[in-house]
Amino acid sequence: MTRRIRQAVVAAVVGVVTTGVALPSTSAARAHDHQGRLWLSVVRGADPDGHERVWAVLTCGPDGGTHPDARAGCDALRAVDGDLTAVEPTSRFCTRIYAPVIAEAMGTWDGRAVRYRATFPNRCEMEAGTGPLFAFGDA
Template identity: 35%
Template sequence: MRYVARGLALAGLSLGLAFAPAAGTAGAAPAPAPAGATSLYAPSALVLTVTAGDDAVDGTVLRAVTLECAPGARGSHPAPEDACGELRAQAGGFDASVALDPDRACTKQWDPVTVTATGVWEGRHVSYSHTFGNPCVKSTARGVLFSF
């Protein structure tokens, strides 16, 4: 008799669980689609850093900003529209952003500063790093991408 009662209790429990999800979702809204699933734009989101030292991994991060360029320019970068425009003009490259202005002079002391860009540009992973000899040399870079 004990086995029959236990079997009926388990059968009732399984039936209750089978109908519980249907009853609980009757008034619930459908889950939202993932952000990238309905977008017309390939993702373009970067984290940009300025690090003291000649190695971004072991150096001290002095500043960091975010930059999103699709569908619109936004993020914590002080000039997201200009930075996104600069990246688009370079087809996602970074070298022109660190090109130095030859008309500006700096001292020659070695106090390295490294800039990095990590993230996704138009759907592909990017990782970039460039070391300047000192903060003055970094300030002579022509681009706005690493000017923060």
């Protein structure tokens, strides 16, 4: 590397650092630094050992996995800082047909263990109560 090129590189780096261009603040970087990986399952019936179980993996930060709408799932988790019990239920009309389903999740969110299990009277009630988190498969 010639001396002129080296001086140009140093000047460019110093210019970026002193002006703050392209360097996010620490608090802004942490605001979007939610890391998590959850294994989600939906079991048809009230028996957790039921054979009709569907699975999805949801990873956040970056959003992905086998979940069909990873972005919506991760956004729902970010809104409650990974606490599935704090998901705000949506208002929607569900039939009163009793066809119980069990929603389960285990994994980590921001380094904390996550375990969740809830039984709902039917799939519609589950999706109303958990948002996009368990909206996958046909269990």
